Amino acid sequence: xxxxxxxxxxxxxxxxxxxxxxxxxxxxxxxxxxxxxxxxxxxxxxxxxxxxxxxxxxxxxxxxxxxxxxxxxxxxxxxxxxxxxxxxxxxxxxxxxxxxxxxxxxxxxxxxxxxxxxxxxxxxxxxxxxxxxxxxxxxxxxxxxxxxxxxxxxxxxxxxxxxxxxxxxxxxxxxxxxxxxxxxxxxxxxxxxxxxxxxxxxxxxxxxxxxxxxxxxxxxxxxxxxxxxxxxxx
Amino acid sequence: xxxxxxxxxxxxxxxxxxxxxxxxxxxxxxxxxxxxxxxxxxxxxxxxxxxxxxxxxxxxxxxxxxxxxxxxxxxxxxxxxxxxxxxxxxxxxxxxxxxxxxxxxxxxxxxxxxxxxxxxxxxxxxxxxxxxxxxxxxxxxxxxxxxxxxxxxxxxxxxxxxxxxxxxxxxxxxxxxxxxxxxxxxxxxxxxxxxxxxxxxxxxxxxxxxxxxxxxxxxxxxxxxxxxxxxxxxxxxxxxxxxxxxxxxxxxxxxxxxxxxxxxxxxxxxxxxxxxxxxxxxxxxxxxxxxxxxxxxxxxxxxxxxxxxxxxxxxxxxxxxxxxxxxxxxxxxxxxxxxxxxxxxxxxxxxxxxxxxxxxxxxxxxxxxxxxxxxxxxxxxxxxxxxxxxxxxxxxxxxxxxxxxxxxxxxxxxxxxxxxxxxxxxxxxxxxxxxxxxxxxxxxxxxxxxxxxxxxxxxxxxxxxxxxxxxxxxxxxxxxxxxxxxxxxxxxxxxxxxxxxxxxxxxxxxxxxxxxxxxxxxxxxxxxxxxxxxxxxxxxxxxxxxxxxxxxxxxxxxxxxxxxxxxxxxxxxxxxxxxxxxxxxxxxxxxxxxxxxxxxxxxxxxxxxxxxxxxxxxxxxxxxxxxxxxxxxxxxxxxxxxxxxx
Numbered sequence: 001x002x003x004x005x006x007x008x009x010x011x012x013x014x015x016x017x018x019x020x021x022x023x024x025x026x027x028x029x030x031x032x033x034x035x036x037x038x039x040x041x042x043x044x045x046x047x048x049x050x051x052x053x054x055x056x057x058x059x060x061x062x063x064x065x066x067x068x069x070x071x072x073x074x075x076x077x078x079x080x081x082x083x084x085x086x087x088x089x090x091x092x093x094x095x096x097x098x099x100x101x102x103x104x105x106x107x108x109x110x111x112x113x114x115x116x117x118x119x120x121x122x123x124x125x126x127x128x129x130x131x132x133x134x135x136x137x138x139x140x141x142x143x144x145x146x147x148x149x150x151x152x153x154x155x156x157x158x159x160x161x162x163x164x165x166x167x168x169x170x171x172x173x174x175x176x177x178x179x180x181x182x183x184x185x186x187x188x189x190x191x192x193x194x195x196x197x198x199x200x201x202x203x204x205x206x207x208x209x210x211x212x213x214x215x216x217x218x219x220x221x222x223x224x225x226x227x228x229x230x231x232x233x234x
Numbered sequence: 235x236x237x238x239x240x241x242x243x244x245x246x247x248x249x250x251x252x253x254x255x256x257x258x259x260x261x262x263x264x265x266x267x268x269x270x271x272x273x274x275x276x277x278x279x280x281x282x283x284x285x286x287x288x289x290x291x292x293x294x295x296x297x298x299x300x301x302x303x304x305x306x307x308x309x310x311x312x313x314x315x316x317x318x319x320x321x322x323x324x325x326x327x328x329x330x331x332x333x334x335x336x337x338x339x340x341x342x343x344x345x346x347x348x349x350x351x352x353x354x355x356x357x358x359x360x361x362x363x364x365x366x367x368x369x370x371x372x373x374x375x376x377x378x379x380x381x382x383x384x385x386x387x388x389x390x391x392x393x394x395x396x397x398x399x400x401x402x403x404x405x406x407x408x409x410x411x412x413x414x415x416x417x418x419x420x421x422x423x424x425x426x427x428x429x430x431x432x433x434x435x436x437x438x439x440x441x442x443x444x445x446x447x448x449x450x451x452x453x454x455x456x457x458x459x460x461x462x463x464x465x466x467x468x469x470x471x472x473x474x475x476x477x478x479x480x481x482x483x484x485x486x487x488x489x490x491x492x493x494x495x496x497x498x499x500x501x502x503x504x505x506x507x508x509x510x511x512x513x514x515x516x517x518x519x520x521x522x523x524x525x526x527x528x529x530x531x532x533x534x535x536x537x538x539x540x541x542x543x544x545x546x547x548x549x550x551x552x553x554x555x556x557x558x559x560x561x562x563x564x565x566x567x568x569x570x571x572x573x574x575x576x577x578x579x580x581x582x583x584x585x586x587x588x589x590x591x592x593x594x595x596x597x598x599x600x601x602x603x604x605x606x607x608x609x610x611x612x613x614x615x616x617x618x619x620x621x622x623x624x625x626x627x628x629x630x631x632x633x634x635x636x637x638x639x640x641x642x643x644x645x646x647x648x649x650x651x652x653x654x655x656x657x658x659x660x661x662x663x664x665x666x667x668x669x670x671x672x673x674x675x676x677x678x679x680x681x682x683x684x685x686x687x688x689x690x691x692x693x694x695x696x697x698x699x700x701x702x703x704x705x706x707x708x709x710x711x712x713x714x715x716x717x718x719x720x721x722x723x724x725x726x727x728x729x730x731x732x733x734x735x736x737x738x739x740x741x742x743x744x745x746x747x748x749x750x751x752x753x754x755x756x757x758x759x760x761x762x763x764x765x766x767x768x769x770x771x772x773x774x775x776x777x778x779x780x781x782x783x784x785x786x787x788x789x790x791x792x793x794x795x796x797x798x799x800x801x802x803x804x805x806x807x808x809x810x811x812x813x814x815x816x817x818x819x820x821x822x823x824x825x826x827x828x829x830x831x832x833x834x835x836x837x838x839x840x841x842x843x844x845x846x847x848x849x850x851x852x853x854x855x856x857x858x859x860x861x862x863x864x865x866x867x868x869x870x871x872x873x874x875x876x877x878x879x880x
Contacts, residue, residue, distance in 0.1 A: 087659075
């Protein structure tokens, strides 16, 4: 089941020995498959880092590369080509999965630029802290406090087998409100994409900071909405 | 290419098949008895008089032994593949699996079959070897490479166990393909080029749902879900339990202690289930050991009420798969039905409702035989891998991993590193460090599943990163790469980044055989001697001819023989003489055809004999008496019985 895969990168093509740059999946000279190139997910698709992507073009390129790289195409090839096909296709799939989804793409780009984002900071050796109160966005402090009280009440009522229609209505109203806030965050994110894609270094830096904050806010809001949905649905 | 053909194999819970690509269409390869289905049943013949290791039979003849010598037969072994001791216990209630009593927790369980013990992959290897032989007989050439299908929802251990079985059978498994995806490939060959399809695969022991997007020959799985312990078996067991309970309550007869009688009753339950797909009611009419009769009519409405909870369990996975793909039922263009259980009208009705089909003027696809479609798709994938034909050169399958992969974090929670429904191959890189100064080992626990706590997920492996250079706590930076390959099987590699040293990994798979164990279980190595292949083929074919001839010689002693018409007996005699005339010659095809003809000619006789044996066993006419009647006549390694339970 498990074995060590060595992913050393040769400088020259393993097949025709002509040197090539590291960022290519196929040797430009003899067209043979190469070990996974360095570089980021964008470079897999031959793209510069960007936040607005043409998803149809991305999918098309994903399919085109899949046809060439997939292990199915190397089932009877020699061992090293089989291993590189596996590693390259894994890279291609990881890249496509990350880039096609707007939030993952944004997080990925920000991390690439050195940002520490939300839950990810905790995965090295530790647990998550979903309900860290220090992260409550300041403008929502009062409402979140109120909401948490209501959620607690609702759960207690449920436990005792009681229904509280007034509380139900109030929670549903809160959920709608947070849903609206969530879509506002998404809109703000989108406009920052534009700013980042078109801006110079200084503009980008500001946009990055804003986006990190927006992602934190978004994560907080979506956890909240999930809690309310779960409690209402219970 | 110089290599031989790659075949596609559907290793099913109830039946197994082997298929190949003939030109641009996949075709199932029949066994010597002409039947496409090889029942996934393995029997151990009695120890030969002179001693030595008893031979193993597979398929229809093994199934017959189920009533005769149930303690030497095993079926539905797919349910045990890649599972631990504890997990198997629950299966034991309804299945006559006899665990070896010296199995310890952590070991791969072994099943007792007569005097011997086998692991589930070994049992499956016997089925695979039979299919391999069928294909070799058909091609007249060795077959060494195969694509084998597995339920989409199979986890890492179940997949590895299937691959191990292939190796034991002398097959290089080029790819494991998910069954619903294979079915989509079979349908996709002559279907519209774009669209979203759902494959509802309800087989003998497993249920899968997969949602795929088709575009320009690319079959991209969007999501998959399922239950690896839900299938037609559960319906059979439901009917069986009711019959056993009623027989006990109404007649005071407890059949549970009589494995042969239970198997005969099980066959009656399966017959009832199958007839209820076309008839308004099914009848049990069975004579009991005390002379009473158990008579019971099951109207279809009652049957449907009874199985509703089983069918309902397929709805949840369907809804989850739709949600994971981010689509509504209306966005599904086509639904493909796979697996024998989709013949049940109530199942079709449920599917119709789940995907709003008739409301949209659509019908589920049932054009391809639901028992064969997975094997046909496996043959298409085999052709893609062989890379040799134009029929499939534009086709590519992009499948997903059905379960999330995670590692156990502090407090027993799971940190997910690869989400379910990620396209495979997929990888994730994680960094680990030490918690104590000078620490040189880090233990990692890998799990698979969707639950929050590691204890609730399926444990895949525990491993130690060793040889970390002693440093202050938190300073080492060990990069561990997890890679799920195109078969859905996990590989792990690691390196310590500060020292640049590849860390040593010692892996203990939680369930599964070691390489050495698999090596030691490889079935008779004489299978690999290819030089005398033609000779072996001729000998095998002659042996088959001899076996059926012996059975026919003895047939007149069986009461069932008297039930045949003179004309039927004359046809059997003619076929027998024909086979006798060619059997010593060198013409393989002539012997094979004559054997097949004799088998066809004796089919009705075999059916009569089978019926007699079944009612004999139920009546409790002593098992050995029933056995004698069947006994001698059915030791043939091929069918003298109907190809399917009908």
